Amino acid sequence: MRGVTDIREWWNALNEFPKDMESDVFKVLKYSYDRLRDTTMQECFLYCALYPEDREIRRDELIGRFMMEGLVKGNSREEEFNHGHTILNKLVKLCFLLS
Numbered sequence: 001m002r003g004v005t006d007i008r009e010w011w012n013a014l015n016e017f018p019k020d021m022e023s024d025v026f027k028v029l030k031y032s033y034d035r036l037r038d039t040t041m042q043e044c045f046l047y048c049a050l051y052p053e054d055r056e057i058r059r060d061e062l063i064g065r066f067m068m069e070g071l072v073k074g075n076s077r078e079e080e081f082n083h084g085h086t087i088l089n090k091l092v093k094l095c096f097l098l099s
Contacts, residue, residue, distance in 0.1 A: 002095055032094070043071050044087050045096050059088060 001013060017025075036042050044066055051057055063084030066072045072087065074080035091097045 005098075032096075036094075040071060040073075041087055041090060044084075045091055047071065048091070048097060059085070063088070 001010065004010065004013075033042060033045070036045070047066065047069065048057070048062065063072070063081055066084045066087070067077070067080045072080045072083040074083050088097065092099045
């Protein structure tokens with residue numbers, strides 16, 4: 001479903017999804033999560049999961065929260081901010097988050 005941005009297509013795919021495959025999908029998701037192999041990216045993804053699914057999240061706000069929580073490291077605020085952007089870009093590229 002990469003590249004699909006229409007919510008109706010997602011709902012349709014969810015309705016077509018066989019119920020008995022649910023546990024298999026969670027296994028694949030866990031495998032993908034574990035393969036991140038970067039605890040910072042994992043923690044940032046989990047932090048994003050705390051937001052309600054229908055709430056739009058501003059990148060700058062989210063990165064600021066990463067910084068407050070100590071999830072991103074750097075020698076300056078600018079380096080921390082750049083690290084936060086890098087993490088979000090990777091999570092979007094790996095289809096963990098929507099842009």
